[in-house]
Amino acid sequence: MRTLRDISLAIMFAAIAATAAATVDTEALAKQNGAEFHWFPIQKTFILVDKADTLKFAVGLPYATSHGQTVELSRAPAIEGGHIVIDSADAAKFFKATPATEKPASSIAAKSSDAKVATSSSASKTSVAAKPATPKNETAGTREVRTIVIDPGHGGKDTGAQGKNSNEKDIVLSIGKLLKKELEKEGFNVKMTRDKDVFIELGQRANLANQWDGDLFISLHCNAIDATAERKKQIKGYHVYVLRAPESEEDKAIARRENKVATLYGEKNAKEELSPIEWFKLEARLEKYKQNSYMFTEEMLKAMDGGKIKRQSGGVGGAGFMVLVGALMPAVLFEIGFISNPEEEAYMVTSKAQEDIAARIAKAVSSYKDAVHSYRETLGR
Numbered sequence: 619m620r621t622l623r624d625i626s627l628a629i630m631f632a633a634i635a636a637t638a639a640a641t642v643d644t645e646a647l648a649k650q651n652g653a654e655f656h657w658f659p660i661q662k663t664f665i666l667v668d669k670a671d672t673l674k675f676a677v678g679l680p681y682a683t684s685h686g687q688t689v690e691l692s693r694a695p696a697i698e699g700g701h702i703v704i705d706s707a708d709a710a711k712f713f714k715a716t717p718a719t720e721k722p723a724s725s726i727a728a729k730s731s732d733a734k735v736a737t738s739s740s741a742s743k744t745s746v747a748a749k750p751a752t753p754k755n756e757t758a759g760t761r762e763v764r765t766i767v768i769d770p771g772h773g774g775k776d777t778g779a780q781g782k783n784s785n786e787k788d789i790v791l792s793i794g795k796l797l798k799k800e801l802e803k804e805g806f807n808v809k810m811t812r813d814k815d816v817f818i819e820l821g822q823r824a825n826l827a828n829q830w831d832g833d834l835f836i837s838l839h840c841n842a843i844d845a846t847a848e849r850k851k852q853i854k855g856y857h858v859y860v861l862r863a864p865e866s867e868e869d870k871a872i873a874r875r876e877n878k879v880a881t882l883y884g885e886k887n888a889k890e891e892l893s894p895i896e897w898f899k900l901e902a903r904l905e906k907y908k909q910n911s912y913m914f915t916e917e918m919l920k921a922m923d924g925g926k927i928k929r930q931s932g933g934v935g936g937a938g939f940m941v942l943v944g945a946l947m948p949a950v951l952f953e954i955g956f957i958s959n960p961e962e963e964a965y966m967v968t969s970k971a972q973e974d975i976a977a978r979i980a981k982a983v984s985s986y987k988d989a990v991h992s993y994r995e996t997l998g999r
């Protein structure tokens with residue numbers, strides 16, 4: 619039951635948030651309320667777990683999940699000075715006690731929250747079990763890895779990015795076919811969304827993968843930038859993408875370029891970008907596959923790093939690739955190299971390069987399978 623005092627404090631918190639845009643360190647917030655804090659650095663998501671609830675947040679998205687429901691936040695969680703912070707008004711929505719805020723209003727907020735701790739010791743949020751509930755996503759890495767779906771991007775009327783002497787659609791098809799051979803040697807069941815130069819809609823690619831009940835979806839692409847010749851010479855490298863809210867304008871631009879085909883050819887439900895609420899709903903739906911997508915990404919980085927094409931910046935990114943949205947399985951989009959970079963284009967068109975790249979991806983798939991299967995054994999499956 620909310621007392622008049624609680625309401626007045628809530629109003630005070632709201633006022634503080636509105637005037638000073640105060641933020642709260644989530645780790646301190648969890649500590650003060652006896653909740654467990656778990657941060658997933660690659661996904662940029664975090665959870666606060668206590669006996670009553672598992673709260674899920676994602677940096678950059680103004681929504682949280684509480685008791686399995688989507689809740690709108692005043693402001694998206696952010697990383698500030700090495701701390702993961704949420705708006706103090708949002709902290710007050712979920713917790714009785716909020717720690718000192720990081721903006722000038724902190725002294726008022728600290729006092730009022732102290733008062734609140736003293737008066738609300740019987741509240742459910744403050745009487746938390748020592749052992750938190752196990753986060754659901756810890757059991758996500760158990761899908762057996764048998765069927766691999768290879769998706770060579772573009773095809774037919776959609777050439778993909780164009781280099782000086784080659785098209786993206788041809789390079790990715792050649793590598794896709796070689797990858798299929800490699801994986802079949804290893805005993806995998808392999809399906810391809812296309813094995814010739816045909817046009818297939820983005821949504822249809824994921825549908826096929828779902829029909830085949832794939833265990834891993836790999837979409838193959840070549841990156842490109844539209845820039846001066848000098849800049850094209852500078853920008854190169856491979857990049858592995860997962861479905862995650864984009865954190866940079868560059869990642870957004872890559873997704874827009876790869877998604878453009880859908881709007882260009884009038885595909886149903888086509889869009890170049892997802893809205894924040896669509897992102898958040900998707901996050902909840904994809905929770906099951908996310909851990910595995912990241913596990914495979916790790917293996918891709920290990921396998922690709924010995925090759926001729928080097929990582930571009932960190933090598934891992936996230937954006938709203940429509941081809942990944944519908945796939946109900948762990949999924950990545952691999953930008954093999956830059957077709958707009960003369961050196962990488964010249965390399966990627968050679969059969970030697972294509973064989974090496976296919977062999978490296980196959981190695982990543984095998985290592986990923988081993989990792990998943992050994993995890994299954996520890997669970998006695």
Ligand SMILES: [Zn+2]
Pocket residue numbers: 771772778779786838839840876
């Ligand atoms: Zn592409």
